Amino acid sequence: MMENENGSGAITRREMLAGTAIAVTALAMTKVTGLEAVPSAPTVTPVESEGVSFSVNGKAVKLEMDTRTTLLDALREHLHLTGTKKGCDHGQCGACTVLVNGRRINSCLSLALQHQDDSITTIEGIGTPENLHPMQSAFIKHDGFQCGYCTPGQICSAVAVLEEIKAGMPSHVSAELKAPVAFSNAEFRERMSGNICRCGAYSNIAEAAAEVAGVQG
């Protein structure tokens, strides 16, 4: 490693990173040379593409893409709607929650191709900075987030949960399967268990949703 221009001899972080990058490149080159000596055919599978049309936040879109593209990647990488977040990419955290035909799903566990003619709503379609959805305003009022990464998924999910309760859909904590259901802290928390918040803003999220549902939290 070279000495610094200031002659101190200390290695700066930038130099350290640059040096590492060179070392990695050298290693990669060695590997390629090594591979060339082995007379085996490369096992690269061709990329398969397909087209799909659906609407996002009221706008019709038509995409042609790798069949492997998830709805999440189509939204973020192809349509540049980066409000929807990639957390775990395995359906465990809920950061990627969007509404499809009004129902919430994990967009990371769905192929974009499965959504022909569907109507998709992302956080960008829930509200805008000038015209916030009541759930967005309530999240701000009640500090329903800290770092904010899970928030778009939390808000999409919370909006859908209130609709599910209104539609009378039962949950694991509903005492009676046949009786109507009403918003309660326990009902809301059970229904939101697929949205993880590592900052732990759950209490405030529940208060925000209670306000929107028109009940005391």
Place this chain on the structure above:
Amino acid sequence: MKSFTYERAETPAQAAAAASKPGAKFLAGGTNLLDLMKLQIETPTHLIDIGRIGLDKIESMSNGGLRIGALVRNTDLAADPHVRADYGILSRALLAGASGQLRNKATTAGNLLQRTRCPYFYDTNQPCNKRSPGSGCSAIAGFSRQLAVIGGSDACIATHPSDMAVAMMALDAVIETVKPDGKTRLIPISEFYLLPGKTPHLETNLEKNELITFVVLPAPVGGTHVYHKVRDRASYAFALVSVGAILFKDGSGKIALGGVAPKPWRKPSAEKFIQSGAKGFTAKLLEGARPTNENAFKLTLVQRTIEGILTENRS
């Protein structure tokens, strides 16, 4: 994820016929399959999207039973008025599983066919006879707290993860299928799942390319319906032990277990002992259990959970 070609089927017959393509797999909700494809545990080269083949309805049958389309979403099945009124065990089991987002996407047939969540099945750096036949089982001498106490073998102790299938087992559901040549057949759920033996990669008696079209529930049997799931978190976790029970006034019942075996566990021959109490019944139900040191607690947990359910039902 490995690349694949994709087609959208329009009818069940067309889907079954398309499945003769090498490397083909049906795609329904995709919540389990896509996850496994990302990890290259599943590597289909052709996907047949069956999401729009018209099997998304619940029909009432003339005998009073229900015929549930293979693609009815878990949310819709749990909320169906007939299911809530007459098959409460099924609503309760569905609502105890997964998250709201997953239940909105996951289908009835897909739920039956979901793969184990054994951590060694998911870890592609570890041997696993289910994922890679003949490679060995890392679970038996590994972390086995979540895994099977009965029905497993020296090759595999993975558990079946479904809650819904436990209820279907107690309800004596029948699975209706179509084969690529158009022939249909009915499979009682008690004959649907295979135990691992020496071939843990074979999980059901579905033939290659056979497509589930419906799940049929017999006419309502009445009784009190209970689904009690014991897990490490209050919500959104797989069962350590779950008990699905249909209990009648005379003290008899039908009881199936989740979280303890490679398939939803039920033993009708043991059910005549329900009236004599949880201890005697559980001993018969779990006769021949081979727990590990880490999961032997499940035997006690099953008995206590059943005891709780029977006591509550008596009062």
